[in-house]
Amino acid sequence: MIEASRAGQYIRQLEGYRAFIPNPLPPVPEIMMDQDMWNLLSQADRALGRLDGATDALPNPDLFVFMYVRKEAVLSSQIEGTQASLIDVLEFESQALEPDNPQEVEEVVNYISAINYGLARLQELPISLRLVREIHQELMKGVRGAERNPGEFRRSQNWIGAGGCSLAEATYVPPPPYEMLQSLNNLEKFLHSTLPMPTLIKVGLAHAQFETIHPFLDGNGRTGRLLITLLLCEQDILQRPLLYISYYFKKYRAEYYDCLQAVRDNGSWENWLKFFLQGVYEAAQEATKTARTIVSLKEEHRQLVLSEMGRRSGNAIALLESLYFRPIFTVEHATTVTNLSYPNANTLVKDLSNIGLLQEITGQKRNRAFSYAPYLAVFQDS
CATH class of the missing domain: 1.10.10.10 (Winged helix-like DNA-binding domain superfamily/Winged helix DNA-binding domain)
Structure with missing residues (x-):
């Protein structure tokens, strides 16, 4: 029987609301690698290998990277409610047409810059809190949310819920700033840990933990999904950013959020990881076919x-x-x-x-x- 407090616990704050304080990774008790988990892990690993091989054989792999990066940027932004389409972004970049929704298109263009910036920085800097802040700054530069401290971890409480809801009505309240900084330090230690663990399991745990900590006032979802791509490239699972897992997250958006929330509420790390591995598999298959x-x-x-x-x-x-x-x-x-x-x-x-x-x-x-x-x-x- 897995304890509900396995991922962390809800602690009542002086102001009366309950905030979630995550436990450090890896989870205790450790991830249960049943046959289903091994099968999904193996299937996802093989699909990523095929994708890398398929693009290796191409005369010009950059040609594919160009569109995949834009597609991932569009889909990840759409999960957050941005309406800009791939065509809007390409029109904007070509300067052939003025977009109807310049603000939203610029959000997606920033995401493209953030991916490219992050990949370039990986040549000289490991994935770290510093790099995460720099990527966030690229993401939020001059767009909606730009007034909310781009590139800076929050110094006030934030929360997740229906538009306009109060802290008391929130669906989920992340850790307050002091606890948040400790949680971020723990996450960085986990990312740099040399303890043996399958890379995709580590990436899945890191993404969920980042979303749980929610360290920025805005742009957490997009930054956390960017982290998946950058971790896969840093760990040499992919040579190029050719996986748009946001397609899967958008397609199963309610389940994506439910799985993340179930980790916090019930310690259901295994369900989240199975969902994540299935997503990696489907996205890699799709990318290879494309x-x-x-x-x-x-x-x-x-x-x-x-x-x-x-x-x-x-x-x-x-x-x-x-x-x-x-x-x-x-x-x-x-x-x-x-x-x-x-x-x-x-x-x-x-x-x-x-x-x-x-x-x-x-x-x-x-x-x-x-x-x-x-x-x-x-x-x-x-």
Whole structure:
């Protein structure tokens, strides 16, 4: 029988509310590795290995990283209620169109910056409280919540609950600031501990503990999900940030929150870890399938261009290659890539549209923007 206080306990504060004070990791009693847990762990490990192998074999792995990072950023932000879509973000980055929701798009663009910043910093700094603060600062720079001390651990009590609820009505109250700092120090020690433990189990425990501590006034969910990607890369489980587990968390959003809360209320670490491992497995499978789809799509489109466009196919292929990093673009972009005059670049774009590879997305006669529609479609539902 697992004790409810295994993950920590609710302590009544002087002001009358009860806050949760987490126990240090790893859990005591230790994680029960039953057959189901071993199977899920093995399945998730194998799927990550396949994903790493599939991308290793690619002629240009960065091409995939570009879109995966953006997809993860969009999905992780959507879990927090942001409405910006992948298309919104790509339009914003291409400067082809003004977004309807600039504030929300900037939140997602910050997430992309935070992933890239974190990966670069890992070359010189291990995952630590310092790195977590730096990543949070990137995430919150100049967007909603920017007034709430980006890059600084909170110095006041926060809580989780329905919009506008009071502390007394909260669903969950994390540790108060003094206890929070102790919990964060314990988490950092756990991350740097050399005690043998399967990496995915360690990453799953660390994510849940981070969300339980909730150390910032805003942006905790996104920072905690970023931590998953960075830990997987730091531990060499993945060479590149090619796992968007936020797809799984968003799809099973209620269960995601319920599993995290059950850890606090009932010490149900095993249920959370099984949910997490299943998510890693599904996300890795999805990413491998998408990588393979894009390899065949690239070859199929190359052959189509060669057969349909004759001697103009060199410029057409050069333009298409550039669109893997900029799938929404204007004719000006085509002129830059191909060195063609504007009228000739315009004709090239028109010809590629006629064979179904490009699509005009503004419906205007002037200042038109185009998308590499079949490529974007691969990412729309995954």
